[in-house]
Amino acid sequence: MPIANVSAVDAYARQQQGARLIDVRSTREYAAGHPAGAVNVPLLEHDEDNGPMLPNPDFVRVMTANFAPDTPLLLSCQSGIRSVRASQMLESFGFTDVTNVLGGFGGSRDRSGAAPVDYGWQECGLPVDNTPAPGHAYEHLLARALNMGDHGEP
Numbered sequence: 001m002p003i004a005n006v007s008a009v010d011a012y013a014r015q016q017q018g019a020r021l022i023d024v025r026s027t028r029e030y031a032a033g034h035p036a037g038a039v040n041v042p043l044l045e046h047d048e049d050n051g052p053m054l055p056n057p058d059f060v061r062v063m064t065a066n067f068a069p070d071t072p073l074l075l076s077c078q079s080g081i082r083s084v085r086a087s088q089m090l091e092s093f094g095f096t097d098v099t100n101v102l103g104g105f106g107g108s109r110d111r112s113g114a115a116p117v118d119y120g121w122q123e124c125g126l127p128v129d130n131t132p133a134p135g136h137a138y139e140h141l142l143a144r145a146l147n148m149g150d151h152g153e154p
Contacts (some may be wrong), residue, residue, distance in 0.1 A: 004099040008121045010141045011101040019072035022063075024086045025105065027138050028052065029074070035076060035105060036127035040138045041066075043086045058142060060093050061062070065145035071096045076101040079108040080118060121137045 001112060006014065015021045018128050023030050023038040030040040044053040050132050067073065073095060075083040087100045102108070103118030110117055122128060135141075 003091070005102050006074070006077075006099050008101055008103055008119060008124045008126060011076065011099070012121075012124075012126045014072065014074060014099070019074050019099075020046045020067065020144065021074045021101075022086075023077060023105070024059075024075055024077050024082050029078065030107075030132070030138070031130070033105075033122070033128050033130050034132070035062045035121045036129045037133060038076065038129075038138075039066075039136045040132065041141055043082050043089075043139060044100060058145065060089065061137075062141050062145045063090060063095070064093065066141050067095075069095050072097045072099075074099050074101055076121065078106045080104045081108075082149065 011021065020034055020036040023034050023040050026042045026045050028046060032096040032105060034040065041059060042056050043059055045056045047054050073090065075087050075098065077083040080100065083100050083104060087098045090098050103120040103123070105121045107123045108121030109115060110119045116123070
C-alpha cells in the first residue's frame with residue numbers, strides 16, 4: 001500500500017486537529033529547531049564515536065511504547081526522505097494511520113539543488129521551536145519505552 005503524503009501546510013492543519021507530528025531527524029537536528037509541537041523519535045542517530053548516521057535500533061520500540069497503532073501520525077524529517085522510510089517501517093509494524101510530510105522541515109529540491117520541489121515546514125513560515133515541549137524529547141520517550149511492563153504499561 002502506498003504511503004499517504006501531505007504538504008507541510010496540510011500537516012500543520014492536521015496537527016491542529018489532533019494528529020501527532022513525529023520528527024524522525026536526529027536529536028541534534030531536532031535540538032537545532034523543529035516544528036512546534038513535534039515529538040522527536042530519530043530514525044537515524046549520529047554515532048558518537050565516529051560521527052556517521054546509524055539506524056536507531058529502538059525506533060519501533062519507542063513508537064509502539066508511546067503511540068497506539070491507530071494514532072494519526074504525521075512523519076517528518078529534513079526533506080521527506082527519512083520520513084518515507086519511517087512511515088513504511090511503522091506501517092509494516094501495524095500502525096494504521098501514517099502520513100509522510102512532503103518537504104519535511106527544510107524542503108526538498110530538484111536534482112540540481114536549486115529549484116524547490118516541496119516546501120518544508122520552515123519555508124512555509126509554520127511555527128518552529130528550539131526547546132521541546134514537556135515529554136516531547138527523545139530521551140523522555142525512550143525512557144518510557146525502556147520502563148514499559150509486559151502489558152504495555154509503565
